[in-house]
Amino acid sequence: MKTYFLLILIAFSLGCAFPGEGQQPLVGSIQGTIRDKHDAPVPYAALTATNIDSVEPESSRRTTGADKKGVYQFVEVPPGRYSIVVTQNGYRDYTVPLVTVRPGETVNMPDIKMSLVASH
Secondary structure (H helix, E strand, C coil), rough: CCHHHHHHHHHHHHHCCCCCCCCCCCCEECCCCCCEEECCCCCCCEEEEEEECCCCCCCCCEECCCCCEEEEEEEECCCEEEEEEEECEEEEEEEEEEEEECCCEEEEEEEEEEEEECCC
């Protein structure tokens, strides 16, 4: 009888530890493209997503970079509300104030349009 309960306990534990078919992942992702005002890609920009509801600032940040085509993706993002800051030399910083990530969801962002810094 003890062996039977032990097997049930192990099976239940494994089922909870690894999402099975039909179970939703516990994280999501955010993806999009960065462009300038002429719709040209802004390559290699740096992006930081910060969970605005978190009380632990260091663990609430995710960083990524855009590729040469301006495409970026944050992967394995815990559910929550995020603010995203985009930086690139020669461009004004750009902030997306609110992006909501849900478990198992990929948020496809509208193109981020960056402006050149005015030169003198």
